[in-house]
Amino acid sequence: DGGITQSPKYLFRKEGQNVTLSCEQNLNHDAMYWYRQDPGQGLRLIYYSQIVNDFQKGDIAEGYSVSREKKESFPLTVTSAQKNPTAFYLCASSSEDRGNSPLHFGNGTRLTVT
């Protein structure tokens, strides 16, 4: 079955460490996205990529970095510069270059930094 796989489901890190969240899709989608979800705040966009080897900052990119070396993969690194990294992180992808295409989401990674 096609879909988006995020791993791991739960991740624990000590403060000051960088951590990388995995996102893989086998839907052959061009565009991929990272959102952060906090209670009461909805979803906020971190980074997105419309094509391989290119990506754009979203609304809250500070303290995060991404790469898009392959169409299928869009890993997110949470660096030690991110002040409040504990959150639920959602990866998504979409197919056509039209506004009516929905985003398909993975099941998320819950990151806890202590």
Added chain:
Amino acid sequence: GNSVTQMEGPVTLSEEAFLTINCTYTATGYPSLFWYVQYPGEGLQLLLKATKADDKGSNKGFEATYRKETTSFHLEKGSVQVSDSAVYFCALRSSGNTPLVFGKGTRLSVIA
């Protein structure tokens, strides 16, 4: 810029009650509108969508109509079930592969 405003929750209903979750938007041009649902511990699933004015999206008994004159896309269901308990997000997308803009979500709890 584009934005979405949803009614604040939580919303608590008895089984078989009528549900309305209000959603209004601000956008340039003619965005596509979406409702997503999130069950505990999971990602978001597309519930329904509408791509132009007066379109009605529907799925699993849920409906929403794209009202350009009131810039609204309210979610309705005639008879909710306990299994509908989840967080519902309204979202819009302007064009191309631009990201979705989400509302803050509305938590629905349905009690038997």
